[in-house]
């Protein structure tokens with residue numbers, strides 16, 4: 001929401017707020033999501049991200065180990 005100022009410039013009249021982490025809708029500062037649905041979506045996404053980062057960590061460590069073996073440090 002915006003309002004025209006006296007001299008014609010745009011004046012922001014939006015009270016302090018933040019946006020839903022999933023859909024970007026404006027929400028009160030004490031909340032993270034606009035609805036239960038968005039919260040569930042976020043949790044699901046986080047879970048998937050966590051799983052992927054674990055897979056990548058294992059992958060990175062495995063390739064490092066292979067590299068060390070190939071170089072002959074171990």
Ligand SMILES: [Zn+2]
Pocket residue numbers: 020021022023024025033034035038
């Ligand atoms: Zn939302």
